Amino acid sequence: MRTTSKFAALILSAGVIATQPFAAYAQTATKKADPALVDAYLKATFGKAPPEWQARIEPDDTLKTCNLHRNDVPSAEADKIVKRELAKVVFPADGKLLGDWKQGQKIANNGRGGQFSDDAKTENGGNCYACHQMEKAEVSFGTLGPSLTSYGKDRKFDPAEAKNAFIKIYDSQAVLACSNMPRFGANKVLSEKQIMDLVAFLFDPESPINK
């Protein structure tokens, strides 16, 4: 068991990430597949997809670390990720963070875009309701993420909190390393304006989230 882990860890550290704390890895390891082998399997299954689609499943440095630790990342690695991802966040040039909450409401409800069944021209939605409770009136909400009901009101509509929300939506891992939430801005799923509209949905006193 220990030998297997060590062997796998060696392969992983050589092939994927140069400095890998062994202890953290060994905790979760049973028998792990060689990453090169996993890549060969992926090639067999997704290798005929257009190059731009294949590029989407090529993990960046952050996802490599998350995959390796199954999101349970050691604190030193977590700090690196947060720093790296925070550098990706681009704030609106005029400093204004709140857009149109009514547009944000539509974006939160829209689960389309980015699937191989979607037309390439389909506008991406945020699909927030898939994972979060938002307006009280909407009963069809998921529970993978925390409830966001009364989000802005509970934070006294504090501009600093609105900024944090902008960062969280733009790049969730700039706040929490290996968060399950998509990095909507950094991965270009949502535009700057769409993210502002979502921040307004959370923070506008008129938004039904705060009613």
Added chain:
Amino acid sequence: MRRTTMALALAAILFSSLNFPVCAQDASEKEIERYRAMISDPLSNPGFLAVDRGEILWSEKRGTKNVSLEGCDLGLGAGKLEGAFARMPRFFADSGKVMDLEQRLLWCMQNIQGLDTKDVIARRFSGPGKASDMEDLVAFIANKSSGMKIDVPLKHPKEQEMAAVGEALFYRRGGVMDFSCATCHADEGKRIRLQGLPNLSKPGKQPQETMGTWPTYRVSQGALRTMQHRLWDCYRQQRWPIPEYGSDSITALTVFLQTQATGGEITVPSIKR
């Protein structure tokens, strides 16, 4: 009140999978259970029409060799169907590969029947006016394992490799949303919108009930669907590229999931949302 409960129950069955409770109250849950039992009756499950069609396809002479599939070995000997599905995917020495049922059927069509499978693959998922030989055959063969327990062999090194790779793939994040299988299926009692999500990261009841109920007749699609289709649809929702039908990653994931589901009773074709 009674009407509300029934409406809730119907709404919940439409939005939930067969096996996992949403947040409905006990009364609703009971109604859902009653409804599930009602539609699980073989006489009212259209999935059994696929079983009948599959039975005809299995014994139909086709291909350049003009023979049926009855000479096909699904792991327990040529033509032996009882319990074969419960022990798949598995390693086949003649092909040198670990195969799920669909891969194996394609192999038998090509090698035993001499059938050009291009058309069969083009019709791998049925649609309006487009029947699927694979869905029908899987329904028929899987049904021959109904009442048996999932028991995939993990003796051959290739089978072990598949299980290990499948596990890695389960946790592999990617696509523009950074999603893996584990994003939705590694926690207890979660749901996406109203859809309950089974936790497949740990062996036991949830993977057993999930894997034991595929293939299934999907009411929302009006079609019998196989695990190949389920995983294809998962990757679509994960915003990953289109997975190749009957390819190694899909089989590896299936081996992993079947391993998690070891001991689960097979009741197929089931009927789901």
